[in-house]
């Protein structure tokens with residue numbers, strides 16, 4: 001039975017860690033300062049750090065565990081949690097905690113290896129640890145085996161046992177990161193060890209990868225889950241040890257475990273000498289908690305399949321380009337000596353330096369010098385997307401094509417002959433003239449992740465029926481990929497979280513408030529900044545401050561909440577957007593523009609004094625995320641300032657609009673997004689913002705005025721009544737701090753480019769499958785044109801509502817209806833409005849989904865499109881009088 005490879009991550013991104021993109025000059029400086037040993041580089045100097053040790057993404061459950069360490073010296077609850085996890089996942093009864101694997105090795109040596117001992121092992125890496133202790137290791141790996149290259153040569157093992165009587169037989173899962181064993185071989189080793197009265201000690205740090213390999217390649221194992229195989233492997237040994245920084249995705253931690261109480265006794269006598277107490281072993285309570293959760297989660301079948309798929313894909317790309325490399329369970333191990341034809345004494349270091357110089361990628365040679373000539377490019381577990389991994393592979397391939405130009409390294413004089421470790425070396429070199437590789441990808445790593453729902457079609461059919469065919473009424477627990485909205489759904493960064501955690505709460509004035517105001521002034525150039533809990537609260541206050549009953553508010557297409565508050569304040573909204581905005585097939589690039597002739601007509605009819613202000617939205621949501629041009633912003637402002645008409649922006653998605661100006665307006669190709677944004681905001685007098693979009697936060701909003709102190713004062717008076725204190729707008733200081741930080745991250749050119757271009761890629765995949773979408777693609781969402789998708793379904797049978805439901809059933813993806821249901825009925829006739837645009841919106845949360853997620857979304861919708869004739873309409877079974885799209889319920893119409 002073949003094991004299905006998942007088409008996308010079985011998780012979404014919960015928190016991101018921003019990464020650095022040092023320039024070529026900076027990289028050269030960093031290399032020289034590191035004396036050409038990339039070990040000396042620090043993470044903020046590195047774009048992608050291709051090491052898998054302690055660098056993996058944690059799950060949100062692990063992160064939560066980090067906060068519940070009870071940090072008791074003795075008998076910590078966290079140790080009990082860890083013990084239970086080990087019992088459950090590995091099957092061993094007794095646990096001796098250690099600070100990491102070295103702690104476990106230390107205890108093993110102390111208890112089981114009297115001076116002068118030898119060991120028999122399938123791993124060479126262990127030599128590093130034992131040679132300095134005077135323990136000789138016999139290599140008993142079967143070098144002739146082609147598939148299970150980590151297998152023991154049983155004949156040789158027996159020879160070694162009978163001639164040298166080793167202290168124990170040591171086995172390592174996926175030995176040295178490269179050599180997996182078979183379960184049959186491990187069992188034979190166990191039998192042999194038993195026959196000779198020796199212990200089999202097994203390092204489980206890479207057990208998951210080995211279990212996966214067995215599932216794939218060992219006869220009769222294809223039906224076993226990784227969880228089952230993991231336990232079978234672990235139970236085959238007398239004593240197991242494990243490194244928390246590997247398979248369990250912890251940043252440190254380790255343990256020994258056994259079923260033999262006498263062995264436990266041995267370990268416990270030493271753990272207090274070297275590690276800590278028997279109930280923490282040198283781990284913080286929180287580490288035990290993270291490790292325990294990681295152990296339970298590490299055997300998740302889909303996650304394992306995904307991680308291994310990433311590794312295979314990465315290695316295959318390098319192989320296809322002819323790069324000499326060996327299989328690694330966590331990446332590709334490049335043969336540095338054959339990669340660099342010119343030779344030279346330290347090819348691993350020469351290659352590592354050249355790779356960093358050309359791309360900012362670090363690959364690290366670790367351990368003892370001279371063991372081999374491999375330079376591993378390991379994938380930090382689940383921390384990178386395939387898009388990023390493909391580019392890292394391309395960076396190496398780019399270097400491979402100019403490998404004859406790589407400079408050799410010369411060991412620095414004064415380097416003593418006793419230098420045995422890679423981390424000790426330093427070199428002199430010159431900078432070869434190498435072409436650089438430029439990354440164009442999401443500028444962050446995955447810091448923590450959140451599992452997504454795994455449902456089957458039957459479950460989804462039931463869920464959509466129970467939700468009355470309304471995606472607003474689905475439970476998120478039933479949704480795999482949630483494209484309902486980009487509002488408040490962003491993944492925050494570790495930097496934002498740091499600011500959030502550090503903010504000191506107060507009902508008065510906080511530092512976070514000052515940072516928020518400073519960020520608004522810096523970003524928009526506006527003097528008065530009022531925080532609100534979200535966008536509609538700012539809209540309410542603005543409308544009440546600026547609109548006198550009976551006044552007109554012209555704007556570029558309404559947004560629901562905006563229009564509601566203008567009307568509640570006694571105003572009347574008039575749409576003055578260009579005509580092209582209403583035509584889903586027009587490819588006009590600035591569909592967000594205001595039609596000045598329409599505006600002039602409104603002013604001519606009512607007089608400038610009757611205009612409260614212009615309600616000017618960037619990246620117009622309901623038109624499909626369509627941008628406003630810089631020329632239009634200038635022209636509208638010039639027109640209005642001459643007539644004393646204020647211009648008020650809805651700057652909710654202003655940054656995305658700024659990016660499209662950079663992309664489509666030749667005059668701005670080389671201007672940074674933050675500067676384009678400053679100029680855009682110059683052509684207005686104030687703004688409201690729903691911070692839940694651009695600001696990369698989950699809650700918050702802004703009302704700002706450029707320079708009008710009178711408006712600001714009267715808005716402040718309303719803030720006190722409606723929202724909270726004048727200095728927090730009803731938000732905790734932490735949210736203000738996260739918002740301030742988000743305002744910096746949102747104008748990072750790499751970030752905003754990767755965000756908007758991801759939307760464009762989703763649209764391109766859909767179009768390639770023939771699916772009709774609104775043109776041109778907007779910034780935050782792709783809108784399906786349902787009148788062309790389901791032309792046979794009359795608008796009064798709510799085709800967009802039905803299609804949103806069908807998309808959910810087909811793919812587990814949640815979308816939003818934006819058509820006849822949303823628009824409602826004409827209050828006079830009671831008939832549906834039957835709007836020009838009958839759309840389904842697929843909205844992309846920021847920093848949450850990878851291209852692979854969106855590929856799966858596109859593939860699913862293309863499948864639906866191919867059987868569109870089988871899709872009918874819906875009828876209401878419950879129709880609320882207002883905003884019926886939120887609570888309405890439907891059933892199939894035929």
Ligand code: P71
Nearest residue numbers: 485486487534535536559561621650652690692
């Ligand atoms: C979106 C939302 C959230 C939403 C709102 C109403 C119905 C369904 C979903 C909110 C916006 C927005 C613009 C341009 C103001 C708000 C309100 N958009 N202006 O697109 O897009 O902000 O939600 O923070 O109160 O899913 P708020």
